[in-house]
Amino acid sequence: MSETLFSKIIERQIPADIVYEDDDCLCFKDVNPKAPVHYLLIPKKPIERLVDAKSEDQTLLGHMLMKASEIVSDAGFGDAFRLVINNGPGAGQSVFHLHIHILAGRTMGWPPG
Numbered sequence: 001m002s003e004t005l006f007s008k009i010i011e012r013q014i015p016a017d018i019v020y021e022d023d024d025c026l027c028f029k030d031v032n033p034k035a036p037v038h039y040l041l042i043p044k045k046p047i048e049r050l051v052d053a054k055s056e057d058q059t060l061l062g063h064m065l066m067k068a069s070e071i072v073s074d075a076g077f078g079d080a081f082r083l084v085i086n087n088g089p090g091a092g093q094s095v096f097h098l099h100i101h102i103l104a105g106r107t108m109g110w111p112p113g
């Protein structure tokens with residue numbers, strides 16, 4: 001997998017407003033927020049898209065879901081938040097390092113655009 005903006009954030013080659021980090025994942029504020037709370041949670045392992053995850057990544061993906069819930073709850077929005085994964089350009093993915101958008105702090109419309 002080629003280097004992406006997000007691998008550079010993991011390596012601290014470009015700055016980001018980091019809100020959480022552990023051995024397996026990193027969470028930082030989206031540079032172009034679509035809600036008062038808009039974080040990106042990424043695995044440190046370079047997985048391009050959700051569809052590229054392997055069965056060996058099951059624990060990592062479960063860990064990330066649990067962490068997303070914990071992070072947004074710690075931010076005070078545990079009762080109303082949305083998680084989004086854009087998989088592929090047709091779904092709006094622009095950075096090819098798997099990421100979970102964590103959105104909160106405003107009313108969420110449905111269906112999403």
Ligand code: DGP
Binds near residue numbers: 016029085086093
């Ligand atoms: P997606 O379109 O699902 O691939 O989302 C990519 C998100 O990444 C988009 O909401 C903007 C954000 N983003 C792009 N470049 C940077 C960056 O350099 N820093 C940060 N913090 N966010 C970025």
